Amino acid sequence: MTCPSPPSPSEQRLLCGRALVLGDHVNADLLHPPAFFSLDVTRLRAGFLAGLGRETDASSDGTTWIVVAGRNFGCGSSRETTVDALRRGGVVAVVAPSFGRIFRRTAAALGVPCFVSQGSLAEVLPDEELVLDAALACLVAGGGARRIALEAPDPFLEAVHAAGGLLEWLGHRRS
Amino acid sequence: MPVASTLVEKILAPRSRGPVVPGSRYHAVEVDLVLAHDATFTLGIERIERLGLPILTPEKLLFAADHFAPPSSPERAAILGRYVTFLGERALPRDQLFRGISHQLAVEDPRVRPGRVVVGADSHTTMVGALGCFATGFGTTDILGVLATGTAFLEIPPSIELILRGVLPTGIEGKDLALAMLAALGEDGALGHALELHDHTGGSIDFDARCAITNQAVEAGATSAAFVPDAVTAGILHLRDGGAPPDLDRWAPDAGANYARSLVIDVASLPPLVARPGSPADVVPVDAVAGEPIHQAFVGSCAGGRLTELEAAASILRGRRVAPGVRLVVTPASEQVWRAASRSGALGTLSEAGALVTNPSCGACGGIDKGLLAAGELCISTSNRNGPGRMGHRDGRIMLASAATVAASALTGRVTDPRTLARSQLASWDVPR
Ligand code: SF4
Numbered sequence: 189m190t191c192p193s194p195p196s197p198s199e200q201r202l203l204c205g206r207a208l209v210l211g212d213h214v215n216a217d218l219l220h221p222p223a224f225f226s227l228d229v230t231r232l233r234a235g236f237l238a239g240l241g242r243e244t245d246a247s248s249d250g251t252t253w254i255v256v257a258g259r260n261f262g263c264g265s266s267r268e269t270t271v272d273a274l275r276r277g278g279v280v281a282v283v284a285p286s287f288g289r290i291f292r293r294t295a296a297a298l299g300v301p302c303f304v305s306q307g308s309l310a311e312v313l314p315d316e317e318l319v320l321d322a323a324l325a326c327l328v329a330g331g332g333a334r335r336i337a338l339e340a341p342d343p344f345l346e347a348v349h350a351a352g353g354l355l356e357w358l359g360h361r362r363s
Numbered sequence: 364m365p366v367a368s369t370l371v372e373k374i375l376a377p378r379s380r381g382p383v384v385p386g387s388r389y390h391a392v393e394v395d396l397v398l399a400h401d402a403t404f405t406l407g408i409e410r411i412e413r414l415g416l417p418i419l420t421p422e423k424l425l426f427a428a429d430h431f432a433p434p435s436s437p438e439r440a441a442i443l444g445r446y447v448t449f450l451g452e453r454a455l456p457r458d459q460l461f462r463g464i465s466h467q468l469a470v471e472d473p474r475v476r477p478g479r480v481v482v483g484a485d486s487h488t489t490m491v492g493a494l495g496c497f498a499t500g501f502g503t504t505d506i507l508g509v510l511a512t513g514t515a516f517l518e519i520p521p522s523i524e525l526i527l528r529g530v531l532p533t534g535i536e537g538k539d540l541a542l543a544m545l546a547a548l549g550e551d552g553a554l555g556h557a558l559e560l561h562d563h564t565g566g567s568i569d570f571d572a573r574c575a576i577t578n579q580a581v582e583a584g585a586t587s588a589a590f591v592p593d594a595v596t597a598g599i600l601h602l603r604d605g606g607a608p609p610d611l612d613r614w615a616p617d618a619g620a621n622y623a624r625s626l627v628i629d630v631a632s633l634p635p636l637v638a639r640p641g642s643p644a645d646v647v648p649v650d651a652v653a654g655e656p657i658h659q660a661f662v663g664s665c666a667g668g669r670l671t672e673l674e675a676a677a678s679i680l681r682g683r684r685v686a687p688g689v690r691l692v693v694t695p696a697s698e699q700v701w702r703a704a705s706r707s708g709a710l711g712t713l714s715e716a717g718a719l720v721t722n723p724s725c726g727a728c729g730g731i732d733k734g735l736l737a738a739g740e741l742c743i744s745t746s747n748r749n750g751p752g753r754m755g756h757r758d759g760r761i762m763l764a765s766a767a768t769v770a771a772s773a774l775t776g777r778v779t780d781p782r783t784l785a786r787s788q789l790a791s792w793d794v795p796r
Binding site: 213215217218221222223225226227228231238239241259260263264265266267268269271272286288289290291293294297298342343344345347353354355358359 | 403
């Protein structure tokens with residue numbers, strides 16, 4: 189499977205990006221240290237992955253990323269700037285065996301879907317091109333050679349994602 | 364036959380309006396109180412204004428200014444200013460601003476009682492469950508959703524039962540218990556679950572200690588953490604609100620309630636514990652790291668800046684002086700704590716010992732101000748997180764420990780087991796409970 193660029197409307201449930209491979213228990217402070225808390229977007233973006241010493245990954249060249257992480261991803265602080273920095277850094281989805289509760293909710297609320305993996309993620313290579321098929325709940329690596337099953341998202345989180353975020357979803361509900 | 368319920372089921376069942384969308388595990392749950400503060404709430408102000416989002420009635424709101432209080436940079440002054448101005452423009456409550464950390468203000472607030480549902484724009488909102496309520500944290504956007512609808516969209520969590528038994532030895536604090544809990548559960552052992560704490564220690568775990576424990580439950584991934592209301596709860600409510608002790612029996616979990624897991628911690632044999640730099644669940648007895656030179660000691664934060672901790676530190680440091688070159692930063696968790704510690708003499712004692720006593724706020728916790736770390740520095744702290752970069756430079760290191768251990772370490776300049784101080788130094792180390 190390859191990713192069309194840009195996806196046509198019928199293909200919008202395909203998310204494409206390079207693999208940003210991270211480990212277990214990567215907390216919000218590591219993803220975006222508290223020192224970078226700011227309302228200023230430039231300052232916010234400067235903190236992307238700064239706690240991991242991987243600021244150089246934060247290219248501003250329009251690269252999109254799919255984070256492939258270990259257990260309990262995003263645990264810790266509720267600072268929404270963490271998710272916002274990931275989003276602005278080009279992260280379009282996160283796949284992990286489990287997530288910090290607040291991170292997962294906030295990511296959904298800001299339009300970055302988090303998928304729970306069912307199979308092992310060990311074979312995903314750093315920087316390789318990935319395609320995430322949200323409709324089939326499947327992560328495709330190695331140009332189609334490797335497929336990793338994902339849990340079907342909860343209908344609420346799916347509805348929030350389809351609307352583009354929580355406030356957008358609430359807006360739809362009100363109207 | 365009625366179904367046996369856990370504490371969390373008893374609280375949430377009557378407030379749930381059912382699944383948010385058909386087939387979802389998320390329920391819309393009516394909330395009693397929403398906590399917010401200057402840092403996280405301000406991230407939502409632009410959207411409230413642009414989208415014309417409604418905001419709950421003031422009776423259900425508690426707004427603190429605790430992070431940038433007072434601000435440490437012009438940018439943070441601007442963030443704080445935006446917050447304070449917005450609250451003023453909307454006639455939202457500002458009476459609690461600058462009075463302390465949001466979670467501490469919540470447990471001091473008569474609106475927070477057993478059985479209530481409290482949500483906050485901060486992960487350590489779990490702490491409020493020390494009073495026997497359901498309390499959980501959210502990100503800013505989810506909080507905007509709560510403010511607009513009056514309901515939180517919640518996965519109703521199954522509960523883990525944590526039974527504490529034995530009698531807590533003198534000098535062992537809530538922090539030691541919190542660390543024992545994190546050692547038992549690991550960083551994700553309570554993920555997706557509520558913790559229900561059953562105190563079978565004959566009242567030896569006081570309310571401040573309970574707060575330290577429920578505060579850190581989120582470091583094990585817990586959605587919420589609540590002490591089952593009992594005589595200690597009744598006592599603190601009576602002290603706070605006066606009047607007759609409330610009927611708390613109705614919140615007791617039913618016999619045969621369905622727990623996902625059950626854990627027992629015998630508190631009688633606990634030594635002072637330390638979480639080594641990097642993870643709050645990397646817990647060892649203080650002996651294992653004793654002797655390591657420290658640069659800073661911190662008594663403060665929503666996890667460890669209450670009267671019990673300030674008095675424990677004061678009793679270690681009474682009549683002595685912090686080791687030369689070591690900075691001991693003391694930040695009471697609220698104005699109420701500050702005043703109580705002033706009345707009890709603890710603040711004076713700490714100041715005479717060379718402590719740098721600051722105003723109630725988050726302070727050094729979260730790397731905000733008054734006690735940040737340089738690369739290579741080691742801080743021993745009563746706060747709750749010790750990952751790289753949490754208190755400044757990412758190569759600064761943080762150990763988590765009780766106030767007694769922090770104070771003993773400040774005294775010697777090295778990580779120190781408070782029990783190893785000379786007997787004469789311990790004469791007054793019997794903190795009244
Ligand atoms: S004291 Fe620390 S953990 Fe508590 S609310 Fe403030 S920054 Fe967060």
